[in-house]
Each structure stands twice: as structure tokens, then as C-alpha cells.
Amino acid sequence: MTPLLQVNGITKRYGARVGCADVSFDLWPGEVMGIVGESGSGKSTLLNCLAGHLDPDAGEVLFDTRAEGPKDTVTMAEPERRMLSRTDWAFVHQNPRDGLRMGVSAGGNVGERLMAVGARNYGEIRGNALDWLGRVEIAGDRVDDRPSAFSGGMQQRLQIARNLVTGPRLVFMDEPTGGLDVSVQARLLDLLRGLVRELGLSAIIVTHDLAVVRLLADRLMVMKSGHVVEQGLTDQVLDDPQHGYTQLLVSSVLQV
Amino acid sequence: MSAGRRQERQAGDGGEPSMTEQAYNFAYLDEQTKRMIRRALLKALAIPGYQVPFASREMPMPYGWGTGGVQVSAAVLTPEDRMKVIDQGADDTTNAVSIRKFFERTAGVATTERTPEATVIQTRHRIPEAPLTENQILVYQVPIPEPLRFLEPRETETRKMHALEEYGLMHVKLYEDIARHGHIATAYAYPVKVEGRYVMDPSPIPKFDNPKIAGCPAIQLYGAGREQRIYAVPPWTAAESLDFEDHPFEASKADHPCALCGAEDSYLDEVIIDDTGGRMFVCSDTDYCRARREAGHTGAMGAPYETEAQA
Numbered sequence: 001m002t003p004l005l006q007v008n009g010i011t012k013r014y015g016a017r018v019g020c021a022d023v024s025f026d027l028w029p030g031e032v033m034g035i036v037g038e039s040g041s042g043k044s045t046l047l048n049c050l051a052g053h054l055d056p057d058a059g060e061v062l063f064d065t066r067a068e069g070p071k072d073t074v075t076m077a078e079p080e081r082r083m084l085s086r087t088d089w090a091f092v093h094q095n096p097r098d099g100l101r102m103g104v105s106a107g108g109n110v111g112e113r114l115m116a117v118g119a120r121n122y123g124e125i126r127g128n129a130l131d132w133l134g135r136v137e138i139a140g141d142r143v144d145d146r147p148s149a150f151s152g153g154m155q156q157r158l159q160i161a162r163n164l165v166t167g168p169r170l171v172f173m174d175e176p177t178g179g180l181d182v183s184v185q186a187r188l189l190d191l192l193r194g195l196v197r198e199l200g201l202s203a204i205i206v207t208h209d210l211a212v213v214r215l216l217a218d219r220l221m222v223m224k225s226g227h228v229v230e231q232g233l234t235d236q237v238l239d240d241p242q243h244g245y246t247q248l249l250v251s252s253v254l255q256v
Numbered sequence: 257m258s259a260g261r262r263q264e265r266q267a268g269d270g271g272e273p274s275m276t277e278q279a280y281n282f283a284y285l286d287e288q289t290k291r292m293i294r295r296a297l298l299k300a301l302a303i304p305g306y307q308v309p310f311a312s313r314e315m316p317m318p319y320g321w322g323t324g325g326v327q328v329s330a331a332v333l334t335p336e337d338r339m340k341v342i343d344q345g346a347d348d349t350t351n352a353v354s355i356r357k358f359f360e361r362t363a364g365v366a367t368t369e370r371t372p373e374a375t376v377i378q379t380r381h382r383i384p385e386a387p388l389t390e391n392q393i394l395v396y397q398v399p400i401p402e403p404l405r406f407l408e409p410r411e412t413e414t415r416k417m418h419a420l421e422e423y424g425l426m427h428v429k430l431y432e433d434i435a436r437h438g439h440i441a442t443a444y445a446y447p448v449k450v451e452g453r454y455v456m457d458p459s460p461i462p463k464f465d466n467p468k469i470a471g472c473p474a475i476q477l478y479g480a481g482r483e484q485r486i487y488a489v490p491p492w493t494a495a496e497s498l499d500f501e502d503h504p505f506e507a508s509k510a511d512h513p514c515a516l517c518g519a520e521d522s523y524l525d526e527v528i529i530d531d532t533g534g535r536m537f538v539c540s541d542t543d544y545c546r547a548r549r550e551a552g553h554t555g556a557m558g559a560p561y562e563t564e565a566q567a
């Protein structure tokens with residue numbers, strides 16, 4: 001089997017400051033990788049390098065494309081990378097406003113990726129949108145409402161539906177539960193866990209919240225000051241942390 | 257598109273030029289500006305539907321009057337041309353009359369209201385009903401050239417979307433239409449895909465006119481003055497109106513014959529005729545209507561043409 005994603009030596013600097021340094025890992029199909037660390041640890045920089053939003057200064061990100069097998073998305077031509085990001089990739093932003101079109105109905109938001117890859121039957125697009133609204137627990141009668149009329153939790157669920165509707169093979173999530181009330185977070189986590197299991201999603205989730213990775217991630221990377229200080233199976237890392245920094249994180253001394 | 261042949265009186269070879277029409281170059285714009293616009297036009301014709309930036313000039317009229325169209329017309333006019341200007345199909349609105357007078361004065365070209373006799377037709381919001389020919393140029397006045405702006409205001413992004421043919425957003429707009437109104441309610445500026453490649457805003461013509469863009473023998477040029485864009489559809493070019501399989505494009509119009517000439521195939525304006533709410537539907541293309549009445553066609557409320565002329 002080929003890893004879905006092979007990350008080799010990804011490095012990003014901002015002038016003299018290190019964003020992330022020499023990060024390497026493999027992500028296997030159906031696997032969820034959690035990346036944890038405090039703010040400023042480089043985890044978001046890393047995620048944006050992996051998802052093609054930032055150009056890394058060094059390293060490669062080999063994605064197992066359908067047509068040609070593993071290809072470096074860092075050096076890939078922009079049209080191909082943009083095509084990936086609206087078909088095989090999905091990106092869930094922390095702030096749903098960054099991932100939704102606020103002036104477009106919920107149905108239009110979910111349908112956009114379908115239309116972007118050539119869906120031209122209104123009835124089918126709408127049917128798909130309704131199906132996905134149901135899956136993320138949004139009532140069908142909200143399909144024509146704009147996201148601005150939704151609560152924060154609903155907006156985030158809508159963003160997830162919009163991303164998953166084309167059956168992406170890899171989902172990037174940046175603090176998907178950040179900015180939500182604790183009770184809303186719990187519901188969203190349950191929903192995400194259900195979708196991950198049901199769809200066999202491969203995902204990379206960046207978060208500062210250990211509860212999120214405990215529930216969702218098979219494997220865990222701990223980052224500090226741009227470097228990976230520890231990685232392994234989630235339960236192993238959380239229950240028996242080896243690195244001093246991870247121990248602090250787990251003992252919640254550093255909980256943000 | 258040969259250069260104007262009337263010579264510009266050079267400032268400096270006899271003091272200040274007087275503020276008569278002789279102070280202007282042929283068709284107002286100087287030759288260098290016209291060359292710049294013609295280069296943009298050639299590029300636009302070479303890449304049908306692609307928006308070419310150009311350095312729009314101040315014109316002695318407000319932007320809302322179609323300065324983009326005026327500059328394009330100025331760049332393509334020759335002294336032998338016969339010009340027609342229409343506004344919403346009519347030759348006699350203030351806007352149409354002013355632009356026609358502008359070119360009569362600055363270019364000295366002949367003008368006409370008869371579509372078949374015109375060689376250059378500048379239009380706002382309509383395509384004439386009479387079939388156009390290979391000997392004609394249709395110049396559209398365009399307020400907003402970017403069809404993607406409705407959902408994506410960032411120009412850096414829309415440019416990329418055109419370059420990469422990422423046109424899913426256009427269908428999101430149509431989806432929203434159907435979700436809200438039960439059908440595609442977009443009635444004007446209905447987007448077309450030109451020659452299977454670039455999606456283009458055909459300017460605010462009624463969608464009834466969209467099929468006339470496709471396979472048209474005339475050259476179609478689009479000028480947006482404020483936004484400094486030129487685009488074009490060369491003769492005999494495909495232009496497909498976007499739609500859904502289960503909501504196909506329809507070139508709709510009011511379901512009436514023209515009350516004056518009886519035409520059933522022309523785009524109609526609804527006109528209020530008295531203060532008790534009486535109304536009638538008449539051709540929006542006034543020249544088409546007149547020509548039909550001249551040829552003896554009469555609608556339900558139209559007197560025969562000769563009688564009308566004598567009244």
C-alpha cells in the first residue's frame with residue numbers, strides 16, 4: 001500500500017523566525033493524524049504548507065493522486081493543485097466564515113463543489129445538498145437560508161458538509177471546534193467522529209485541544225517552536241508522554 | 257478598422273487650435289489612443305470572450321453614457337462608415353441621440369436608424385432584431401464586464417478563475433436563482449460561454465437576445481469604460497447560455513404580438529398608454545417595428561404606416 005500523503009522535510013521560515021522545521025511523516029489511507037501544540041508552535045503553518053496555501057522553503061508533500069500516483073504538490077502546477085483542492089482535498093477552517101460563502105444559501109454552499117466538477121442537474125445537486133444537510137444535522141427546511149442566519153455551530157457543520165460532499169480523499173482541519181461553546185463543541189466532535197468512522201476519512205487535524213485528538217486522531221504529532229518533539233499512536237502519546245513538553249501539555253499545565 | 261484619414265490639426269503649427277470640431281482628431285480620440293484600443297480589440301478578437309485591459313480615456317460625457325462603447329466605436333470608425341446608435345432598442349432616446357450627434361460632429365460620419373444600412377452599430381441593452389451581416393460591427397456598452405463578480409469580488413481571484421476555467425460559481429448563481437424563484441430568474445446580462453472557453457457577461461441585454469450572439473456574422477465588440485475592459489466575439493463564434501439540464505435556458509419574452517406591427521418574434525416593451533392602467537406591448541427595436549409597418553404589417557392597435565405618418 002502507498003501512503004496517501006508523504007511529507008518529507010517540510011520547512012517554512014518567516015525571515016529569521018522558524019514557522020516549522022524539517023517535518024516528516026506519512027499519512028495512510030483511512031488514518032486521522034492530529035497535530036497539537038500551543039499557538040505559535042507552527043502547527044497551522046505546517047497545515048497550510050501541506051494544503052498548498054503556503055509555499056514551504058524546503059521539503060516535499062507527495063500526494064497519491066488517482067491518475068498518476070504520488071506527486072509533489074509543492075512543485076505541482078497551480079491549476080492541478082487548485083483542481084485537487086476542490087475535488088480530492090477539503091479544508092475546514094476554524095472560522096466558518098473563511099470556508100463558507102455567506103451570501104449564498106446553505107444548499108448553494110454545499111452544491112458549489114459539485115457544480116465546480118461539472119454537476120449540471122439542479123434536482124440532483126439539491127438532493128445531494130439536502131442529504132448532506134441531514135448528515136450534519138441541519139434541518140432540510142433551512143436549505144434556502146443563508147449561513148448568516150445560522151448559529152456558529154450550524155455554520156461549522158455546514159462548512160463540513162460543503163467540504164465532504166464531493167467525497168474528498170484527504171481532509172485538512174484547522175481547529176475545527178475552536179471558537180465554539182463547549183456544549184456545541186461536544187456535539188460537533190460527536191458528529192465528526194461519526195463521519196470519520198462512516199466515511200473512512202483520511203484527515204489531518206490541527207488543534208490545541210487534546211480532547212479533539214483523543215476522540216478523532218489515530219496518531220499524534222506534538223509541535224513546539226516549529227519542531228515535532230514527539231509523535232506516535234494517540235493513546236500512547238497521551239497516556240505515556242515521553243517528551244517533557246508533551247508531559248506538560250497532557251498534565252494540562254499548558255492548556256490554552 | 258483602418259485608421260481615420262481626416263488629419264488632426266497639430267497644436268503648435270499655428271497657435272492654439274480653436275475649439276471647433278477641427279480641434280479634435282477624427283472621432284475625437286487621438287491616433288495613438290485609437291491604436292492602443294485597436295490592439296486591445298485585436299487581442300480580444302483573438303481570444304473570444306477574454307477581458308482585455310485597456311487604458312480608458314476621459315470622454316466628454318458621463319460614464320453611464322457608455323464611454324467604453326464610445327471609445328471602441330471611435331477606434332473602429334472610418335469616414336466611410338454609416339453609424340447607428342440604439343439605447344434599449346430605440347434610436348431616439350437622449351443617450352442614443354447624444355452619442356450619434358457626438359460622432360456626426362467629431363467624425364463627420366453618416367448616420368442612420370435603419371439597421372441593415374448601418375456599418376457600425378453602438379448599442380446599450382439590446383441586439384437589433386434584423387439579422388446582422390458580415391459587413392457590420394456591433395459595439396456594446398458594458399457597465400460591469402466581470403460575470404463572476406456577483407459571488408467573487410476579488411479581481412485577483414476572478415482572473416485566476418477565468419485562467420483555470422473554474423466556472424462552478426456561475427452555476428451557483430443560477431442555482432440560487434432557482435432555489436429562490438423556482439426558475440432561472442436572471443433576465444438580463446445572462447452569462448454565456450464563448451467558444452467553449454471563457455464565460456462572458458453579454459452586457460445587460462435581455463436573455464432573449466442571447467441566441468443572437470451565437471454564430472452572428474457581424475463582429476461583436478464590448479467596451480467597459482469605467483472598468484477599462486474590452487472583449488469581443490468574432491463572427492461565427494459559439495456562445496452558449498449557461499443552464500441546468502432540468503432548467504434549460506429559455507430566450508423568453510412577453511407572450512404577445514407587437515401591438516403596432518403584429519410581430520411575434522421580437523422583444524417587447526410594455527408601455528402604459530393611459531391613466532386607467534391601459535397598456536400595450538410594442539417592439540423594443542423601434543427600427544424593426546417601423547420597417548415592418550412600412551412593409552404593411554399592422555398590429556392590433558397600430559394604424560397603417562402611411563396614415564400614421566400623415567397624422
Ligand SMILES: [Zn+2]
Binds near residue numbers: 538539544545
Ligand atoms: Zn412592432
